[in-house]
Amino acid sequence: MKKIKKYLKKIMLISFLLxxxxxxxxxxxxxxxxxxxxxxxxxxxTMIPTRKVGVVLGTRKILPNGYINNYFKYRIEATVSLYRSGKIKYIIVSGDNSTKEYNEPEDMKNALIAKGIPKDRIFMDFAGFRTLDSVVRAREIFGQSSFTVISQKFHNQRAIYLAHLEGMEVIGFNAKDVNIKYGIKTQIREKLARVKVFVDYLTGKEPKFLGKKIIIP
Incomplete structure (x- = not known):
């Protein structure tokens, strides 16, 4: 019995420390x-410096309940604002296109065109599966080591930090955030994702796919 208690205490101590x-x-x-x-x-x-390219980080357009995803909506609005103000000249829409039925870059491109952005100013990155992929591929595939990343503030913070670890000069334009209750799960997931930034960096994690280079004029 004493051995069992001693063992349980040891397990509890280890669990507490973990x-x-x-x-x-x-x-x-x-x-x-x-x-x-x-x-x-x-x-x-009006305060953000001008950059040649803006990289919009992907998210789903429609939520499982059928409603528009406000993260998506606000990122599109922020991108349009930057373009119309002359703060960016070209746009990379980077997101997940892992299946034929799910295409974040295509959805973002169509939404931007609907807002009046010329389609020849938009480039699609179909392999932006993670923030790391989007940031690194902007340099390796599209030749951009200095650009403006566009997403909500919490997402931009992580993207910029990743870019700085990679030796890139990246700034962020914060899209409007969503209601705290609406995005609580996203906020919790973000805290864990920030720990993973360091795990990926220490383990030399690279994008899932690279590929042929795409020239932006």
Whole structure:
């Protein structure tokens, strides 16, 4: 009986230390990502520096309940605002196209065209499966090591931090965020994704696909 109690105490101690380690990792990762990217984020279109290319990070257009995804809607609106203000000249829509039925880049391109953006100014990245893929492929495939990334603030922070780790000069334009209750699951997932940034960097994680280079005029 004493051996069993001793064993259980040991298990509890190990579990406690593991939980403490996870919480500590989340706090540290979040602090580093936020503190190192604050000066590279912009919300006022008149204040953001001009860049040749804007990279829109993908998300689904329609939610499972059939409603429009506000993350998608606000990213499109932010991109249009930047283009019309002359802050970007070309746009890369980078997202997931893992199946024929699911095509984030195509949805983003069509939404931008519907808003009056010329289709010859839009380039599609069909292999932006993750933020890491979108950032690295912007350089390796599209030849851009300095650009504006467009998404919600929490997403831009992680994308910019990844870009800085890769030695790239990237700034972010923050699209309007969604209601905290509406996006609570996304916010929780984001905290874990920030820890994964460091795991991927330390393990030398690379994009799932690269491919032929695409020239932007």
């Amino acid at each position: 939980i403490l380690g996870v919480i500590g990792s989340i706090i540290i990762a979040d602090y580093l990502v936020v503190s190192k990217t604050e000066s590279s984020l912009f919300e006022n279109v």
